[in-house]
Amino acid sequence: MERTRLRADCTNCFGLCCVALPFTASSDFAVTKDAGQPCTNLGADFRCGIHARLRDRGYTGCTVYDCFGAGQQTSQVTFGGRSWRDDPATAAPMYAAFPVQRQLHELLWYLADAQDLAAAAPLRAELARAYAETEQLTLGSPGELAALDVAEHRARVNTLLVRAGELARAAVRPKPKDRRGADLIGARLRNADLRGANLRGAYLIGADLRGADLRLAELIGADLRGADLRGADLSEAIYLTQFQINAARGDRTTRLPAVLARPGHWAG
Template identity: 50%
Template sequence: MIYTYEDKLNKELRVDCEKCFGLCCVALYFSASEGFPTNKDAGKPCINLQSNFTCSVHKDLRNKGLKGCTAYDCFGAGQKVAQVTYGGHDWRQAPESANQMFEAFLIMRQLHEMLWYLTQAFILQTDHGIKDKISSLLDNTKRLTLLDVNSLLGLDVAAHRTKVNMLLKNTSELVRTKARSGKNTPSRNRNAHSRRLDYFGADLRKTNLRGADLRGACLIAANLSGVDLSGADLIGADLRDANLSGANLTNSIFLTQAQINTTKGDSNTKLPMMLVRPTYW
């Protein structure tokens, strides 16, 4: 099976709130200190969630400083649970199943996130043997998202994620090696920052980050203006308030829309084709 950008990224793994039941606004725990309307327990509806499952302040989220809301991305898990797992029956219609639906959403979100990363890995991988393994795991993960709710709740998600991470790491090493070798850079500088994890507020404008391993790195408020991040692995990196003005992320890998939505950029910032430029840049 060939996994295309249109089929996997645009259709299945994109958020479609109109087909959801406001699951992220109910199932998740909110903290006002993290850019949400107020502190909220998991399973309790947000104060801004309306009866038709739309947000009463959606158009003013940025102006109200609700960065947590603008950054969140379920990778299309919300509509999958709403329309497929529960066949269009919402948690208000069946309150006895509400908690079960919320738990299913949390699991589905993890599976859809893995599909997002695996799809990128499939596109990037050039080793045909590994590409076949990624394809097989994509098929398997997709099947898991179609399970009935009881089977879904019984999944060992951690074990499945371990399999996914192995293939993502292999692909990351391949892409990063190519990125580092594709530009003549003194070897003593090439990997100097590849596994540093704390870049909080750092000025990285003169740092070579081509092919850098930035998995899980703290890049909060870091200055990446004009930096070439080609081949850099940004999976799980915290990019909140990072300055990406003029930065080149065209060929960065394992970057998500949620990460980009927390940053500061401009019209000169180059993004991977599967990501959308935030309107507030």
């Protein structure tokens, strides 16, 4: 499916990830910042003044974050192009709407992924309806977004995503591993055959996945921070996001799905 609207377009956003979200001084952020407080690096044009030097200046977290296109949707559609600077009355409801939009757009990404799975063809009509319903929710007013029980909607969509993932992984033989929620922090998985593995919510922080085969592995919610993906094959990984890839380490030999971009900070 076309993913254009699910990619961040910072030129049409009012710097919402730099304002609405909190930062905590850590290895990811150089400073602590409250939600609703503009980052000191945010310019008058809503662009980052140190974008090319974020990692050098201690803002690694900014280079990892992805809003799935929720920033421009909130700025240009939900609030009709009225910025929190030009119309301060929009600030609080805009900051409240943005995280909800981000969750909805993330669900749209997963639903698009599921519809692209050949093995999930029996569910295609249900997936298309869920996509259309979620897309309609993104068009809601600030008040409707604030009142939305997004957790309940996620739970319903997730049931469908689980079924689609199961259909896709069922074709892998021998029976793939089920490592849902597994603690694999720092695990030595170099050259591991993880085809079709269920890695939903698995903790793969700092794991050595060099040369691993992750085709048709289900990675929704998997924590890939610092995971070494050099030479790994994720070309057909299920529910993989740019956010996860940005947080990992890789190089030109890492194979990614065509819908994802190779991060600029990865090795050559």
